[in-house]
Amino acid sequence: MIRYLLRFNWALLACAVVLVALGVVFVGSAGAARSVAALQNAWRSHAVTAVAGIAIMFAMAAVDYRKVMGWVAAPCFAISLVLLVVVLLAGAKIYGGRRWLWFFQPSEVAKLAVILFMAQVFGRHGDRLCGFKGFLVALAILVPPSLLILAEPDLGTALVLVPTALAMLLAARIWTKGLVAMILAGLLAAGALLGTVKAAEAQVDPDARARIYSYLPLKPHQLARIRTFVNPDADPYGSGWNLRQAKISIGSGSLAGKGIGKGEAKFLGYLPPSVSMNDFIFAVLAEETGFAGSATVLLLFLGMFAAGTFTAIRCADDRGRLLVVGVLTLLFSHTYINVAMSIGLMPITGLPLPFISAGKTFLIVMFAALGMVQSVAVHGRAE
Amino acid sequence: MRVHAGAILALLALFTLGTAVLAASLYHVQVDDVADARKRFRNQATRRISIPGLRGRILDRNGGVLADSRPSHDIAIRLECFQRSGGWSNTVAAADTEIDRLAAVLGLQRTVARERIARHLRDSSALPLTVWRDIDDATLARFSERAADFPGFIGTLRAERIYPHGTFAAHVLGYTGRGRPDTDMGDTVVHYYEELEVKGRSGVEGYYDSFLSGAPGEKIIRVDARGFRQDDGKVERESARGLDLRLTIDPAIQRTLEGVLAGVSGAGVVLDPRDGAVLALASTPVFNPDEWRQRYREYLDDPARPLFNRAVSGLYPPGSIFKPITAMAGILRAKVDDSFDWTPEDKFDCPGVFVLGDMRLHCWDRYGHGPLPLRTAISRSCNAYFCNLGQMLGTNSLFGTAQAFGLGARTGIGLNGEAAGAIYGTPWYAGHTCQTSIGQGMLQVTPLQMAVVCAAFANGGRIFTPYLHLREEAGQPEPVRRIGRPEDFAVVREGMRDVVETGTGRRIRTREGENRVKYNIKVPCAGKTGTAERGHGRKDTWIIAFAPFDEPTIAMAIVVENGESGGKTTAPLAHMVLASIFGEEEVSR
Secondary structure (H helix, E strand, O other): OHHHHHHOOHHHHHHHHHHHHHHHHHHHHHHOOOOOHHHHOHHHHHHHHHHHHHHHHHHHHHOOHHHHHHHHHHHHHHHHHHHHHHHHHHOEEEOOEEEEEOOEOHHHHHHHHHHHHHHHHHHHHOOOOOOHHHHHHHHHHHHHHHHHHHOOOOHHHHHHHHHHHHHHHHHOOOOHHHHHHHHHHHHHHHHHHHHHHHHHHHOOOHHHHHHHHHHOOOOHHHHHHHHHHHOOOOOOOOOOHHHHHHHHHHHOOOOOOOOOOOOHHHHOOOOOHHHHOOOOHHHHHHHHHHHHHHHHHHHHHHHHHHHHHHHHHHEOOHHHHHHHHHHHHHHHHHHHHHHHHHOOOOOOOOOOOOOOOOOHHHHHHHHHHHHHHHHHHHHOEOO | OOOOHHHHHHHHHHHHHHHHHHHHHHHHHHHHOHHHHHHHHHHHHEEEEEEOOOOOOEEOOOOOEEEEEEEEEEEEEOHHHHOOOOOHHHHHHHHHHHHHHHHHHHOOOOOOOHHHHHHHHHHHOOOOEEEEOOOOHHHHHHHHHHHHHOOOEEEEEEEEEEOOOOOOOHHHHOOEEEEOOOOOOOOOOOEEEOOOEEEEOOHHHHHOHHHHHOEOEEEEEEEOOOOOEOOOOEEEEOOEOOOOEEEOOOHHHHHHHHHHHOOOOEEEEEEOOOOOEEEEEEEEOOOOHHHHHHHHHHHHHOOOOOOOOHHHHOOEOOHHHHHHHHHHHHHHHHHHOOOOOOOOOOOEEEOOEEEEOOEEEEOOOOOOOEEEOHHHHHHHOOHHHHHHHHHHHHHHHHHHHHHHOOOOOOOOOOOOOOOOOEEOOOOOOOOHHHHHHOOOOOEEEOHHHHHHHHHHHHHOOEEOOOEOEOOHHHOOOOOOEEOOOHHHHHHHHHHHHHHHHOOOOHHHHEEEOHHHOEEEEOOOOEEEEEEEEOOOOOEEEEEEEEEOOOOOOEEEEEEEEOOOOHHHHHHHHHHHHHHHHHOEEEOOO
16 A cells, blocks of 8 residues: 555646646636526536546556456457447547437547557567567557558547557557658648648639549548648638637737636637537646646646656566656647647547546546556566 | 668658758748748738717807708627528528517517528628617617626717707708728728718718818727627727817808898898908708708709709809999009099980990980989989999909909809809900809809909908808908009999998898888998899899998899889898897988
């Protein structure tokens, strides 16, 4: 018990608790602008969920990952695949997507399952899978859940799996040269796509523009998001509205912000109420607390990365290290993509901000992820 | 171990770099560009509303109210109270239904159509939409009782212009319409307004519009993303009440002048010859500015043109009332030009007709006046005399003097639409100069110009700009021009006194009552009649007159269209006006 308390990564928890407290405040602030009672009180369920999540985290920290991973990882992965299939068949249809099964989102759970399973496979069998074969195995693990998530459709969640898996593979030194080449190729492809859209946007003739777009393998709403990213003023009242309003909202916060609960953009509905509590909660926070608040949030996340890194380095086995790398990369990907899209550094992707955005499944999953890291912290050290 | 600590640290470095990039971008967006973001937010989330100031009153010389504002009770709908989910048309339908319901309760006819609601929602959803204007007290009371059942409807107050005396001084006051407020407040920000504002369209209402309308205030309201009002707004600047405009109009004289002109087409102007103040100005037929909005079609279509201000915009040939100007041209020329061999005492013979080449110009006395000097020529209005004098003077002298008296140019009275009239300096045909010297031919004047000319004869050669705005603090106005010296006017003034005592304008001074009892104006007066041929047998009949003779306080010009002659038609009108001012006395026989 004393070892548990001594080895527990308190810094990691402290950062998470402060972040989730901010989450309660700003879910409340965003909810105050809504007329539905359930949304006005969303901050309560956020707090309750956070408490439950923290409890789960403490519980998971008590479990020695080295003893359970071997027989838990594969079944977890299999169950999450089953759930992903079930949600496609029986999930509730909300906003044009099937993401919900009863009270939770299987795609969030799948993120953890993938990390767990990959850590198990490459932590245990990394030496045998260090070449191209390892890459094929990784693909075999990643492709089924990704396709199922894309089918929901939930591009954002599918996307964060990519950097998470890449970081784990690179850390485990699986087919390094090939991966680096693929990353470069991927960056080039993204650059080419953006360049093409930019060139098309410069076309005065709408027919010529439409012809270029017809060659791109994108869905209309995806294309609209990329166009908004490349050319934010192309359609300020349509697809560009959210980004434009998020930027105005964040920008008008200045250094100290307008005061908690006093954000005008969300009250007057400029920051669309449908997203102000979830994907764009950073805009609410940044407007009300200014650069001081947004920088504090970034520092807290940075604190979590540093604390997690500490745990990973002190861990004595590959599986533990890979678990931490996976969780940290997932956390970073979410944070980076969410904040970057709010200020137009990246195309808009519907991803929540960890610990702060309202969303019960995701919050539980994030604390569960921290639970895995804590388990590594408590049990993974060399004696 | 496969997973090296270095790899983990490299990952942390990458995360730190990513976070730093975010922090730098956020600093740029939140601190460097804060002004831009706040401006963009303000532009989309606030509306500046112009608040009209209460329009000033128009008063007569004695402080009597000629134009005022009264409150109009309106009922307006706040569309934000009828927001419905789904398309805009749901909101329009909800508002439309409620208006119908309220109409039934109040017993009123609908005045705004569904399309109007939709347009309002599109253009200015932040503002209330007035659905009934100027409701009566009973309806207002009923609305107040039931207001709780009709949330979303509000009673509003608006100022409505009223003219308590109806047609009185209509052409001086002008009329008002409604227009967009002046929102040019020295910036480029778009201003919204709740109601069209009262705008002066003619008369002093038009000319002094900015003086009367005061300074608009400004309030700023916040609107939500759908453009609906969010709060009552904060008043950024209070509106300032417009100033009261006190006119030089003397209500008694104005009433008399309007009375004598009733029933004819014509115009009259009464000035104070000491400073150019307009004591009365009338044009007939007349319109009612209080009913202008209901009846403007009718007014516009009326062939008698009641909206037309004949006193300042009507152009007429002056006829014989121009002769004093011809006389002054001779007198002034003789003073400076030694080669001009003429004195007022010199006589021209009038054989009853003036022959110039193949033109034969008859004097109105077919038998001729015989030889006569200037003073007698004026009192008898002898055409032959003035043709002779005009021929001697030539066009340049004649037109120079006419211009000096202000003909051919706007007086600058301060009414929009004033006509300049016309004098043509180049002889077009033989006898042009002769025709002009008796006020016929190529001459067009306004009654106001002739009143200024009359005032110059009354005051000894001072030309004033006639004015309507009485400003006691402004002090005594200076004349714009002086013609000659006062003594230069002596002969012509004597001639003009003879006109009313023994000449063509006796009816200016004398009225014949019942039983042939005659009444004279109590003070000595002077004047000149004119009967101008307009072609097609139509005559415009004139008088100019001033009184008291020695120290005149009144100068006037009156024209009546389609009269018989100045002496018969118009002189009695001038008598009535002078009698009302100075009184009349029975002539002892």
